[in-house]
Amino acid sequence: MTTLIDARALTKTYGATRALDGASFKVEAGRIVGLIGPNGAGKTTALKAVLGLARCDGGTLEVLGLDPFRQRNELAERVSFIADVAVLPRWLRVQHAIDFVAGIHPRFRRERCEQFLARTTIKRTSKVRELSKGMITQLHLALVMAIDAQLLVLDEPTLGLDILSRKQFYDSLLSDYMDSERTILVTTHQVEEVENILTDVVFIDRGRIVLDLPMEEVATTYAQLVVAPDRAEAARALTPLNERQLLGRHVFLYEGADHGALQRLGEVRQPSITDLFVAKIQGSAA
Protein backbone atom coordinates (compact mmCIF):
# COMPACT_ATOMS: atom_id res chain seq x y z
CA MET A 1 0.00 0.00 0.00
CA THR A 2 1.32 3.44 -0.90
CA THR A 3 1.52 6.10 1.73
CA LEU A 4 0.32 9.40 0.28
CA ILE A 5 0.68 11.56 3.36
CA ASP A 6 3.29 10.92 5.98
CA ALA A 7 3.22 13.50 8.76
CA ARG A 8 5.58 13.11 11.69
CA ALA A 9 5.57 15.21 14.84
CA LEU A 10 4.28 18.34 13.12
CA THR A 11 4.37 21.51 15.16
CA LYS A 12 3.08 24.95 14.27
CA THR A 13 2.73 27.93 16.54
CA TYR A 14 0.73 31.09 15.87
CA GLY A 15 1.86 33.58 18.48
CA ALA A 16 1.06 31.95 21.80
CA THR A 17 -1.22 29.23 20.40
CA ARG A 18 0.11 25.84 19.43
CA ALA A 19 -2.00 24.93 16.43
CA LEU A 20 -0.11 21.68 15.92
CA ASP A 21 1.68 20.05 18.80
CA GLY A 22 3.50 16.97 17.58
CA ALA A 23 0.80 15.65 15.27
CA SER A 24 1.68 12.44 13.40
CA PHE A 25 -0.59 10.62 10.96
CA LYS A 26 -0.51 8.71 7.70
CA VAL A 27 -2.91 8.53 4.81
CA GLU A 28 -2.72 5.48 2.55
CA ALA A 29 -3.82 5.35 -1.07
CA GLY A 30 -7.43 4.41 -1.74
CA ARG A 31 -8.75 5.53 1.64
CA ILE A 32 -11.28 8.12 2.68
CA VAL A 33 -9.90 9.65 5.83
CA GLY A 34 -11.90 11.93 8.08
CA LEU A 35 -9.89 14.41 10.13
CA ILE A 36 -12.22 15.32 12.93
CA GLY A 37 -11.77 17.70 15.81
CA PRO A 38 -13.36 20.58 17.71
CA ASN A 39 -12.92 24.20 16.62
CA GLY A 40 -9.33 25.33 16.90
CA ALA A 41 -8.05 21.77 17.18
CA GLY A 42 -5.57 22.25 14.33
CA LYS A 43 -7.56 20.64 11.49
CA THR A 44 -7.22 23.51 9.06
CA THR A 45 -3.59 24.09 9.99
CA ALA A 46 -2.85 20.44 9.28
CA LEU A 47 -4.62 20.64 5.91
CA LYS A 48 -2.79 23.84 4.98
CA ALA A 49 0.50 22.14 5.76
CA VAL A 50 -0.50 19.14 3.62
CA LEU A 51 -1.42 21.46 0.74
CA GLY A 52 1.76 23.48 1.01
CA LEU A 53 -0.11 26.66 1.93
CA ALA A 54 1.62 26.99 5.26
CA ARG A 55 4.94 25.78 6.58
CA CYS A 56 5.26 23.86 9.83
CA ASP A 57 7.73 24.97 12.47
CA GLY A 58 8.85 21.44 13.24
CA GLY A 59 8.46 17.81 12.23
CA THR A 60 8.59 16.25 8.78
CA LEU A 61 5.85 16.09 6.21
CA GLU A 62 5.76 14.26 2.90
CA VAL A 63 2.83 14.35 0.52
CA LEU A 64 3.10 12.11 -2.56
CA GLY A 65 6.78 11.95 -1.77
CA LEU A 66 7.14 15.73 -2.06
CA ASP A 67 7.81 18.50 0.42
CA PRO A 68 4.47 20.27 0.10
CA PHE A 69 5.72 23.77 0.87
CA ARG A 70 8.83 23.76 -1.29
CA GLN A 71 7.30 21.79 -4.15
CA ARG A 72 3.82 23.28 -4.03
CA ASN A 73 3.55 23.76 -7.78
CA GLU A 74 4.34 20.14 -8.54
CA LEU A 75 2.04 19.03 -5.79
CA ALA A 76 -0.81 21.24 -7.04
CA GLU A 77 -0.95 19.20 -10.24
CA ARG A 78 -1.59 16.00 -8.32
CA VAL A 79 -3.63 17.21 -5.36
CA SER A 80 -7.01 18.95 -5.59
CA PHE A 81 -8.78 20.72 -2.82
CA ILE A 82 -12.02 22.42 -1.97
CA ALA A 83 -11.34 24.86 0.80
CA ASP A 84 -14.94 25.53 1.62
CA VAL A 85 -18.24 26.43 0.09
CA ALA A 86 -17.57 30.00 -0.92
CA VAL A 87 -14.16 30.33 -2.51
CA LEU A 88 -15.11 30.46 -6.19
CA PRO A 89 -14.74 34.10 -7.24
CA ARG A 90 -18.18 35.66 -7.54
CA TRP A 91 -17.45 37.46 -10.81
CA LEU A 92 -16.43 34.29 -12.64
CA ARG A 93 -18.70 32.94 -15.37
CA VAL A 94 -19.36 29.19 -15.32
CA GLN A 95 -18.07 28.72 -18.87
CA HIS A 96 -14.95 30.75 -18.07
CA ALA A 97 -14.31 28.70 -14.95
CA ILE A 98 -14.29 25.52 -17.04
CA ASP A 99 -12.13 27.09 -19.77
CA PHE A 100 -9.69 28.44 -17.22
CA VAL A 101 -9.17 25.20 -15.31
CA ALA A 102 -8.93 23.34 -18.62
CA GLY A 103 -6.26 25.77 -19.77
CA ILE A 104 -4.29 25.70 -16.54
CA HIS A 105 -4.54 22.12 -15.33
CA PRO A 106 -2.81 19.38 -17.33
CA ARG A 107 -4.91 16.67 -15.65
CA PHE A 108 -8.29 18.28 -16.21
CA ARG A 109 -10.70 16.28 -18.34
CA ARG A 110 -13.28 18.61 -19.76
CA GLU A 111 -15.78 15.93 -20.82
CA ARG A 112 -16.03 14.64 -17.26
CA CYS A 113 -16.76 18.12 -16.02
CA GLU A 114 -19.36 18.68 -18.77
CA GLN A 115 -21.02 15.35 -17.99
CA PHE A 116 -21.37 16.21 -14.35
CA LEU A 117 -22.64 19.73 -15.01
CA ALA A 118 -25.17 18.42 -17.52
CA ARG A 119 -26.93 16.72 -14.64
CA THR A 120 -27.33 20.01 -12.78
CA THR A 121 -29.39 23.08 -13.56
CA ILE A 122 -26.34 25.33 -13.69
CA LYS A 123 -26.29 27.59 -16.76
CA ARG A 124 -23.01 28.12 -18.57
CA THR A 125 -23.60 31.82 -18.92
CA SER A 126 -24.30 32.42 -15.23
CA LYS A 127 -21.83 34.14 -13.01
CA VAL A 128 -20.97 32.49 -9.71
CA ARG A 129 -22.73 35.31 -7.85
CA GLU A 130 -25.99 34.34 -9.52
CA LEU A 131 -25.79 30.72 -8.31
CA SER A 132 -27.15 29.35 -5.06
CA LYS A 133 -24.72 28.04 -2.47
CA GLY A 134 -25.62 24.49 -3.39
CA MET A 135 -25.00 25.17 -7.07
CA ILE A 136 -21.63 26.79 -6.35
CA THR A 137 -20.63 23.66 -4.49
CA GLN A 138 -21.79 21.50 -7.40
CA LEU A 139 -19.79 23.64 -9.83
CA HIS A 140 -16.68 23.44 -7.66
CA LEU A 141 -17.15 19.71 -7.30
CA ALA A 142 -17.58 19.34 -11.08
CA LEU A 143 -14.32 21.20 -11.65
CA VAL A 144 -12.44 19.22 -9.02
CA MET A 145 -13.83 15.81 -9.94
CA ALA A 146 -12.72 16.31 -13.52
CA ILE A 147 -9.14 16.62 -12.34
CA ASP A 148 -7.34 13.33 -12.32
CA ALA A 149 -5.76 13.93 -8.92
CA GLN A 150 -4.23 11.37 -6.60
CA LEU A 151 -5.38 13.13 -3.47
CA LEU A 152 -8.48 15.22 -2.88
CA VAL A 153 -8.57 17.40 0.21
CA LEU A 154 -11.89 18.76 1.44
CA ASP A 155 -12.05 21.31 4.24
CA GLU A 156 -15.58 21.65 5.57
CA PRO A 157 -16.94 21.21 2.05
CA THR A 158 -20.60 21.31 3.03
CA LEU A 159 -20.60 24.05 5.67
CA GLY A 160 -23.74 26.14 5.41
CA LEU A 161 -25.44 23.92 2.82
CA ASP A 162 -28.93 22.55 3.29
CA ILE A 163 -29.43 18.85 3.97
CA LEU A 164 -30.28 17.98 0.36
CA SER A 165 -27.20 19.68 -1.05
CA ARG A 166 -25.00 18.05 1.57
CA LYS A 167 -26.32 14.62 0.76
CA GLN A 168 -26.01 15.28 -2.97
CA PHE A 169 -22.42 16.39 -2.46
CA TYR A 170 -21.31 13.19 -0.78
CA ASP A 171 -23.39 10.99 -3.10
CA SER A 172 -21.69 12.52 -6.15
CA LEU A 173 -18.32 12.17 -4.53
CA LEU A 174 -18.85 8.48 -3.85
CA SER A 175 -20.56 7.46 -7.07
CA ASP A 176 -18.77 9.65 -9.61
CA TYR A 177 -15.36 10.21 -8.16
CA MET A 178 -14.19 7.63 -5.70
CA ASP A 179 -12.46 4.51 -6.94
CA SER A 180 -9.51 2.45 -5.76
CA GLU A 181 -7.04 4.93 -7.27
CA ARG A 182 -8.40 7.89 -5.37
CA THR A 183 -7.80 9.13 -1.88
CA ILE A 184 -9.80 11.69 0.03
CA LEU A 185 -8.89 13.59 3.18
CA VAL A 186 -11.88 15.41 4.61
CA THR A 187 -12.43 17.61 7.66
CA THR A 188 -15.91 18.36 8.86
CA HIS A 189 -18.04 19.20 11.84
CA GLN A 190 -20.93 17.22 10.49
CA VAL A 191 -19.56 13.88 11.59
CA GLU A 192 -22.82 11.98 11.12
CA GLU A 193 -22.95 12.61 7.41
CA VAL A 194 -19.44 11.37 6.65
CA GLU A 195 -19.51 8.51 9.12
CA ASN A 196 -20.77 6.00 6.56
CA ILE A 197 -18.32 6.86 3.83
CA LEU A 198 -15.08 7.05 5.82
CA THR A 199 -12.61 4.20 5.76
CA ASP A 200 -10.41 5.77 8.43
CA VAL A 201 -10.98 8.23 11.20
CA VAL A 202 -8.43 10.57 12.77
CA PHE A 203 -9.31 12.68 15.80
CA ILE A 204 -7.30 15.78 16.46
CA ASP A 205 -7.49 17.83 19.62
CA ARG A 206 -5.33 20.77 20.64
CA GLY A 207 -2.78 20.02 17.96
CA ARG A 208 -2.39 16.36 18.87
CA ILE A 209 -3.74 13.23 17.23
CA VAL A 210 -5.86 11.44 19.83
CA LEU A 211 -7.19 8.64 17.64
CA ASP A 212 -6.16 7.17 14.30
CA LEU A 213 -8.03 4.06 13.30
CA PRO A 214 -9.53 2.26 10.30
CA MET A 215 -13.32 2.13 10.61
CA GLU A 216 -13.41 -1.64 10.80
CA GLU A 217 -11.23 -1.49 13.91
CA VAL A 218 -13.50 1.05 15.53
CA ALA A 219 -16.07 -1.72 15.93
CA THR A 220 -13.62 -4.20 17.38
CA THR A 221 -11.78 -1.75 19.63
CA TYR A 222 -14.64 0.29 21.01
CA ALA A 223 -17.91 -0.77 22.47
CA GLN A 224 -20.89 1.06 23.87
CA LEU A 225 -22.77 -0.44 26.74
CA VAL A 226 -26.27 0.53 27.81
CA VAL A 227 -27.24 -0.62 31.31
CA ALA A 228 -29.98 -0.09 33.86
CA PRO A 229 -29.04 2.11 36.86
CA ASP A 230 -28.56 -0.88 39.18
CA ARG A 231 -25.81 -2.24 36.94
CA ALA A 232 -24.03 1.12 36.66
CA GLU A 233 -21.59 0.44 39.46
CA ALA A 234 -20.50 -2.86 37.93
CA ALA A 235 -20.09 -1.17 34.55
CA ARG A 236 -17.98 1.59 36.08
CA ALA A 237 -15.65 -1.05 37.50
CA LEU A 238 -14.67 -2.04 33.95
CA THR A 239 -12.99 1.43 33.48
CA PRO A 240 -15.06 3.02 30.73
CA LEU A 241 -13.79 6.01 28.77
CA ASN A 242 -16.89 7.94 29.64
CA GLU A 243 -20.34 7.67 31.02
CA ARG A 244 -23.54 9.53 30.30
CA GLN A 245 -27.17 9.12 31.15
CA LEU A 246 -29.83 8.69 28.57
CA LEU A 247 -33.54 8.30 29.38
CA GLY A 248 -32.80 6.92 32.81
CA ARG A 249 -30.25 4.45 31.56
CA HIS A 250 -26.47 4.65 31.76
CA VAL A 251 -24.38 4.60 28.62
CA PHE A 252 -20.71 3.66 28.86
CA LEU A 253 -18.02 3.64 26.24
CA TYR A 254 -15.13 1.21 26.48
CA GLU A 255 -11.84 0.87 24.73
CA GLY A 256 -10.45 -2.65 24.27
CA ALA A 257 -12.92 -4.16 26.70
CA ASP A 258 -13.92 -7.82 26.66
CA HIS A 259 -17.25 -7.97 24.80
CA GLY A 260 -18.33 -11.04 26.71
CA ALA A 261 -17.96 -9.31 30.07
CA LEU A 262 -19.92 -6.30 28.77
CA GLN A 263 -22.76 -8.40 27.38
CA ARG A 264 -23.42 -9.85 30.83
CA LEU A 265 -24.17 -6.34 32.11
CA GLY A 266 -26.44 -5.02 29.37
CA GLU A 267 -26.88 -4.18 25.73
CA VAL A 268 -23.65 -3.79 23.73
CA ARG A 269 -23.64 -1.59 20.60
CA GLN A 270 -21.11 -0.26 18.18
CA PRO A 271 -20.49 3.35 19.16
CA SER A 272 -21.08 6.04 16.56
CA ILE A 273 -18.20 8.30 15.59
CA THR A 274 -19.98 11.09 17.42
CA ASP A 275 -20.08 9.06 20.65
CA LEU A 276 -16.47 8.16 20.22
CA PHE A 277 -15.57 11.76 19.49
CA VAL A 278 -17.28 13.02 22.63
CA ALA A 279 -15.65 10.33 24.75
CA LYS A 280 -12.17 10.84 23.33
CA ILE A 281 -12.13 14.61 23.32
CA GLN A 282 -13.75 14.92 26.74
CA GLY A 283 -11.50 12.20 28.03
CA SER A 284 -8.39 14.02 26.97
CA ALA A 285 -9.73 17.28 28.39
CA ALA A 286 -10.26 15.72 31.83
Added chain:
Amino acid sequence: MNKFLWLIRRELWESRAMWVAPAVCAAIIIGGTLIATVLHGTVNVHPEDAAHLAQLRTLTPDRAEAFASIALGVIALPFFMLVLFTQFLYALDSLYGDRRDRSILFWKSLPISDTQSVLAKLTVAAAIFPLAAIAAALVTQLIVFAICSIKLQTLSVLTGHFWIPATWAGSLLVMGYLYVASLLWYLPLTGWALLASAWAPRSPFLWAALPPLALGLLELIVLRSAYVLHAIGERVGGASLMARAFSMSHASGFTFVVKTDHSTMTIPRALTDMMQPAAFFSSPSLWIGVLLAAGFVGAAVWVRRYRDAST
Protein backbone atom coordinates in the same frame (compact mmCIF):
# COMPACT_ATOMS: atom_id res chain seq x y z
CA MET B 1 3.57 30.44 -21.48
CA ASN B 2 0.13 29.18 -22.36
CA LYS B 3 -0.71 29.19 -18.65
CA PHE B 4 0.36 32.80 -18.49
CA LEU B 5 -2.07 33.73 -21.26
CA TRP B 6 -4.88 32.10 -19.28
CA LEU B 7 -3.89 34.11 -16.24
CA ILE B 8 -4.02 37.30 -18.32
CA ARG B 9 -7.47 36.35 -19.61
CA ARG B 10 -8.65 35.69 -16.08
CA GLU B 11 -7.59 39.24 -15.13
CA LEU B 12 -9.50 40.66 -18.07
CA TRP B 13 -12.63 38.69 -17.12
CA GLU B 14 -12.42 39.98 -13.58
CA SER B 15 -11.83 43.66 -14.24
CA ARG B 16 -14.06 44.33 -17.16
CA ALA B 17 -15.05 47.56 -15.46
CA MET B 18 -11.59 48.86 -16.22
CA TRP B 19 -12.43 48.93 -19.92
CA VAL B 20 -15.25 51.28 -19.15
CA ALA B 21 -12.90 54.11 -18.15
CA PRO B 22 -11.28 54.65 -21.59
CA ALA B 23 -14.69 54.16 -23.24
CA VAL B 24 -16.24 56.88 -21.07
CA CYS B 25 -13.27 59.14 -21.76
CA ALA B 26 -13.73 58.60 -25.50
CA ALA B 27 -17.47 59.25 -25.25
CA ILE B 28 -16.89 62.55 -23.43
CA ILE B 29 -14.37 63.80 -25.98
CA ILE B 30 -16.46 62.76 -28.97
CA GLY B 31 -19.62 64.18 -27.41
CA GLY B 32 -17.82 67.45 -26.67
CA THR B 33 -16.61 67.65 -30.26
CA LEU B 34 -20.11 67.05 -31.59
CA ILE B 35 -21.59 69.78 -29.44
CA ALA B 36 -18.80 72.21 -30.27
CA THR B 37 -19.01 71.65 -34.02
CA VAL B 38 -22.79 71.87 -34.07
CA LEU B 39 -22.67 75.16 -32.15
CA HIS B 40 -19.81 76.46 -34.29
CA GLY B 41 -20.84 79.63 -36.13
CA THR B 42 -24.24 79.78 -34.51
CA VAL B 43 -23.15 81.38 -31.26
CA ASN B 44 -21.36 84.65 -30.70
CA VAL B 45 -17.65 83.99 -30.80
CA HIS B 46 -15.51 85.72 -28.18
CA PRO B 47 -13.23 88.32 -29.86
CA GLU B 48 -10.11 86.47 -28.68
CA ASP B 49 -11.34 83.21 -30.19
CA ALA B 50 -12.32 85.06 -33.32
CA ALA B 51 -8.72 86.18 -33.64
CA HIS B 52 -7.56 82.55 -33.30
CA LEU B 53 -10.02 81.42 -35.92
CA ALA B 54 -8.82 84.14 -38.22
CA GLN B 55 -5.26 82.90 -37.77
CA LEU B 56 -6.32 79.31 -38.40
CA ARG B 57 -8.10 80.28 -41.61
CA THR B 58 -4.92 81.74 -43.03
CA LEU B 59 -2.52 78.93 -42.07
CA THR B 60 0.12 77.82 -44.51
CA PRO B 61 -0.04 74.08 -45.33
CA ASP B 62 2.99 73.11 -43.22
CA ARG B 63 1.56 74.95 -40.21
CA ALA B 64 -1.81 73.35 -40.74
CA GLU B 65 -0.12 69.96 -40.58
CA ALA B 66 1.59 70.93 -37.35
CA PHE B 67 -1.76 71.92 -35.87
CA ALA B 68 -3.28 68.62 -36.93
CA SER B 69 -0.53 66.66 -35.20
CA ILE B 70 -0.90 68.75 -32.05
CA ALA B 71 -4.63 68.17 -32.10
CA LEU B 72 -3.99 64.42 -32.22
CA GLY B 73 -1.66 64.73 -29.24
CA VAL B 74 -4.19 66.78 -27.27
CA ILE B 75 -6.86 64.14 -27.87
CA ALA B 76 -4.53 61.32 -26.74
CA LEU B 77 -3.30 63.00 -23.56
CA PRO B 78 -6.38 62.44 -21.33
CA PHE B 79 -6.20 58.73 -22.10
CA PHE B 80 -2.64 58.54 -20.84
CA MET B 81 -3.58 60.44 -17.71
CA LEU B 82 -6.53 58.14 -17.14
CA VAL B 83 -4.32 55.05 -17.42
CA LEU B 84 -2.26 56.32 -14.51
CA PHE B 85 -5.27 56.08 -12.22
CA THR B 86 -6.76 52.87 -13.55
CA GLN B 87 -3.52 50.91 -13.47
CA PHE B 88 -2.73 52.04 -9.95
CA LEU B 89 -6.22 51.28 -8.64
CA TYR B 90 -6.29 47.96 -10.43
CA ALA B 91 -2.90 46.90 -9.03
CA LEU B 92 -3.96 48.04 -5.59
CA ASP B 93 -7.04 45.85 -5.64
CA SER B 94 -5.76 42.84 -7.58
CA LEU B 95 -4.00 40.72 -4.95
CA TYR B 96 -6.07 42.08 -2.08
CA GLY B 97 -9.28 41.22 -3.93
CA ASP B 98 -8.31 37.54 -4.10
CA ARG B 99 -7.91 37.52 -0.35
CA ARG B 100 -11.00 39.60 0.40
CA ASP B 101 -13.37 37.17 -1.29
CA ARG B 102 -11.21 34.18 -0.24
CA SER B 103 -10.99 33.10 -3.87
CA ILE B 104 -7.23 32.93 -3.28
CA LEU B 105 -7.94 29.45 -1.90
CA PHE B 106 -9.41 28.49 -5.28
CA TRP B 107 -6.53 29.99 -7.28
CA LYS B 108 -4.02 28.36 -4.97
CA SER B 109 -5.69 24.99 -5.45
CA LEU B 110 -4.57 25.10 -9.09
CA PRO B 111 -1.04 24.53 -10.35
CA ILE B 112 -0.16 28.21 -10.70
CA SER B 113 2.87 29.62 -8.95
CA ASP B 114 2.61 32.86 -7.00
CA THR B 115 5.23 34.35 -9.32
CA GLN B 116 3.02 33.65 -12.33
CA SER B 117 -0.05 35.11 -10.61
CA VAL B 118 1.70 38.32 -9.58
CA LEU B 119 3.44 38.77 -12.94
CA ALA B 120 0.14 38.32 -14.77
CA LYS B 121 -1.40 41.08 -12.68
CA LEU B 122 1.62 43.29 -13.25
CA THR B 123 1.46 42.71 -17.00
CA VAL B 124 -2.21 43.62 -17.15
CA ALA B 125 -1.75 46.75 -15.05
CA ALA B 126 1.44 48.05 -16.61
CA ALA B 127 1.19 46.91 -20.23
CA ILE B 128 -2.33 45.91 -21.21
CA PHE B 129 -4.45 48.70 -19.76
CA PRO B 130 -2.28 51.36 -21.47
CA LEU B 131 -2.63 49.46 -24.77
CA ALA B 132 -6.39 49.51 -24.40
CA ALA B 133 -6.20 53.24 -23.68
CA ILE B 134 -4.12 53.83 -26.80
CA ALA B 135 -6.63 51.90 -28.88
CA ALA B 136 -9.42 54.04 -27.44
CA ALA B 137 -7.36 57.18 -28.10
CA LEU B 138 -6.84 56.18 -31.73
CA VAL B 139 -10.54 55.54 -32.27
CA THR B 140 -11.34 58.89 -30.66
CA GLN B 141 -8.81 60.69 -32.84
CA LEU B 142 -10.34 59.19 -35.99
CA ILE B 143 -13.90 60.04 -35.01
CA VAL B 144 -13.10 63.58 -33.81
CA PHE B 145 -11.17 64.33 -37.00
CA ALA B 146 -13.96 62.89 -39.12
CA ILE B 147 -16.54 65.05 -37.33
CA CYS B 148 -14.37 68.15 -37.75
CA SER B 149 -13.73 67.42 -41.43
CA ILE B 150 -17.45 67.22 -42.10
CA LYS B 151 -18.69 70.00 -39.87
CA LEU B 152 -15.97 72.63 -40.00
CA GLN B 153 -16.08 73.49 -43.69
CA THR B 154 -15.10 77.10 -42.89
CA LEU B 155 -11.81 75.81 -41.52
CA SER B 156 -11.00 73.70 -44.56
CA VAL B 157 -7.50 75.20 -44.67
CA LEU B 158 -6.94 73.32 -41.44
CA THR B 159 -9.17 70.25 -41.87
CA GLY B 160 -7.76 69.70 -45.34
CA HIS B 161 -4.60 68.57 -43.60
CA PHE B 162 -6.26 66.18 -41.20
CA TRP B 163 -5.79 63.06 -43.28
CA ILE B 164 -2.13 63.12 -44.23
CA PRO B 165 -0.69 59.64 -43.49
CA ALA B 166 2.59 61.08 -42.18
CA THR B 167 0.71 63.03 -39.51
CA TRP B 168 -0.99 59.87 -38.27
CA ALA B 169 2.19 57.85 -38.43
CA GLY B 170 3.90 60.55 -36.37
CA SER B 171 1.07 60.51 -33.85
CA LEU B 172 1.26 56.71 -33.53
CA LEU B 173 5.02 56.93 -33.08
CA VAL B 174 4.61 59.51 -30.31
CA MET B 175 1.96 57.38 -28.60
CA GLY B 176 4.15 54.28 -28.88
CA TYR B 177 7.07 56.16 -27.41
CA LEU B 178 4.98 57.56 -24.58
CA TYR B 179 3.59 54.06 -23.98
CA VAL B 180 7.04 52.58 -23.40
CA ALA B 181 8.26 55.63 -21.50
CA SER B 182 5.29 55.76 -19.13
CA LEU B 183 5.30 51.97 -18.69
CA LEU B 184 8.86 52.11 -17.36
CA TRP B 185 8.44 55.40 -15.53
CA TYR B 186 5.37 54.30 -13.57
CA LEU B 187 6.54 50.71 -13.00
CA PRO B 188 7.69 51.42 -9.42
CA LEU B 189 4.26 52.85 -8.59
CA THR B 190 2.51 49.79 -10.02
CA GLY B 191 4.94 47.48 -8.22
CA TRP B 192 4.41 49.32 -4.96
CA ALA B 193 0.64 49.09 -5.38
CA LEU B 194 0.97 45.31 -5.93
CA LEU B 195 3.05 44.97 -2.78
CA ALA B 196 0.51 46.95 -0.74
CA SER B 197 -2.21 44.79 -2.26
CA ALA B 198 -0.42 41.58 -1.29
CA TRP B 199 0.30 42.82 2.21
CA ALA B 200 -2.59 44.95 3.46
CA PRO B 201 -4.78 43.26 6.08
CA ARG B 202 -7.40 45.78 4.90
CA SER B 203 -7.48 49.07 3.04
CA PRO B 204 -4.58 48.59 0.60
CA PHE B 205 -4.88 52.25 -0.41
CA LEU B 206 -3.86 53.43 3.04
CA TRP B 207 -1.03 50.88 3.12
CA ALA B 208 0.18 52.20 -0.20
CA ALA B 209 -0.14 55.88 0.63
CA LEU B 210 0.76 56.25 4.29
CA PRO B 211 4.22 54.62 4.61
CA PRO B 212 5.88 56.73 1.88
CA LEU B 213 4.23 59.88 3.21
CA ALA B 214 5.27 59.03 6.77
CA LEU B 215 8.83 58.42 5.56
CA GLY B 216 8.82 61.77 3.77
CA LEU B 217 7.50 63.62 6.80
CA LEU B 218 10.01 61.88 9.05
CA GLU B 219 12.79 63.04 6.76
CA LEU B 220 11.36 66.54 6.78
CA ILE B 221 11.26 66.66 10.58
CA VAL B 222 14.49 64.84 11.38
CA LEU B 223 16.81 65.82 8.55
CA ARG B 224 14.98 68.99 7.46
CA SER B 225 15.28 67.84 3.87
CA ALA B 226 12.64 66.65 1.44
CA TYR B 227 14.31 64.20 -0.92
CA VAL B 228 11.71 61.50 -0.39
CA LEU B 229 8.73 63.80 -0.83
CA HIS B 230 10.40 65.36 -3.84
CA ALA B 231 11.11 61.95 -5.41
CA ILE B 232 7.51 60.86 -4.86
CA GLY B 233 6.17 64.08 -6.36
CA GLU B 234 8.45 63.73 -9.38
CA ARG B 235 7.30 60.17 -9.94
CA VAL B 236 3.59 60.64 -9.42
CA GLY B 237 3.16 63.86 -11.38
CA GLY B 238 2.63 63.43 -15.10
CA ALA B 239 4.36 66.75 -15.85
CA SER B 240 7.80 65.51 -14.87
CA LEU B 241 7.47 62.48 -17.15
CA MET B 242 6.47 64.72 -20.05
CA ALA B 243 9.36 67.09 -19.31
CA ARG B 244 11.80 64.17 -19.38
CA ALA B 245 10.41 62.41 -22.41
CA PHE B 246 9.82 65.48 -24.59
CA SER B 247 11.70 68.67 -25.18
CA MET B 248 11.27 71.67 -27.45
CA SER B 249 15.01 72.22 -27.64
CA HIS B 250 15.54 69.91 -30.65
CA ALA B 251 12.31 70.80 -32.37
CA SER B 252 11.96 73.40 -35.05
CA GLY B 253 8.87 75.49 -34.53
CA PHE B 254 7.04 78.64 -35.46
CA THR B 255 5.32 81.23 -33.32
CA PHE B 256 1.61 81.47 -32.96
CA VAL B 257 -0.11 84.50 -31.44
CA VAL B 258 -1.98 83.23 -28.45
CA LYS B 259 -3.67 86.38 -27.22
CA THR B 260 -4.81 89.70 -28.52
CA ASP B 261 -2.01 91.31 -26.49
CA HIS B 262 0.34 89.56 -28.93
CA SER B 263 1.85 87.04 -26.48
CA THR B 264 2.96 84.02 -28.48
CA MET B 265 3.78 80.34 -28.10
CA THR B 266 6.06 78.14 -30.10
CA ILE B 267 4.34 75.40 -32.06
CA PRO B 268 6.57 72.47 -33.05
CA ARG B 269 6.42 71.47 -36.68
CA ALA B 270 6.13 67.84 -35.68
CA LEU B 271 5.58 66.24 -32.28
CA THR B 272 8.04 63.52 -33.20
CA ASP B 273 10.79 66.16 -33.22
CA MET B 274 10.15 66.71 -29.53
CA MET B 275 10.85 63.14 -28.49
CA GLN B 276 14.18 62.65 -26.76
CA PRO B 277 14.42 58.89 -26.27
CA ALA B 278 18.20 58.83 -25.88
CA ALA B 279 18.15 61.23 -22.95
CA PHE B 280 15.06 59.64 -21.43
CA PHE B 281 16.14 56.01 -21.61
CA SER B 282 19.65 56.75 -20.36
CA SER B 283 18.44 58.63 -17.30
CA PRO B 284 19.60 56.88 -14.10
CA SER B 285 16.43 57.79 -12.20
CA LEU B 286 14.35 55.85 -14.74
CA TRP B 287 16.36 52.68 -14.16
CA ILE B 288 16.60 53.15 -10.41
CA GLY B 289 12.81 53.20 -10.55
CA VAL B 290 12.72 49.98 -12.59
CA LEU B 291 15.04 48.30 -10.07
CA LEU B 292 12.83 49.44 -7.21
CA ALA B 293 9.84 48.06 -9.10
CA ALA B 294 11.57 44.67 -9.42
CA GLY B 295 12.15 44.70 -5.66
CA PHE B 296 8.50 45.58 -4.93
CA VAL B 297 7.19 42.90 -7.28
CA GLY B 298 9.56 40.30 -5.80
CA ALA B 299 8.36 41.26 -2.33
CA ALA B 300 4.73 41.00 -3.46
CA VAL B 301 5.37 37.44 -4.71
CA TRP B 302 7.03 36.57 -1.43
CA VAL B 303 4.18 37.98 0.66
CA ARG B 304 1.57 36.15 -1.42
CA ARG B 305 3.52 32.95 -0.98
CA TYR B 306 4.15 33.20 2.73
CA ARG B 307 1.13 35.08 3.98
CA ASP B 308 -1.42 32.78 5.51
CA ALA B 309 -3.85 32.28 2.66
CA SER B 310 -6.97 32.78 4.70
CA THR B 311 -6.08 36.13 6.23
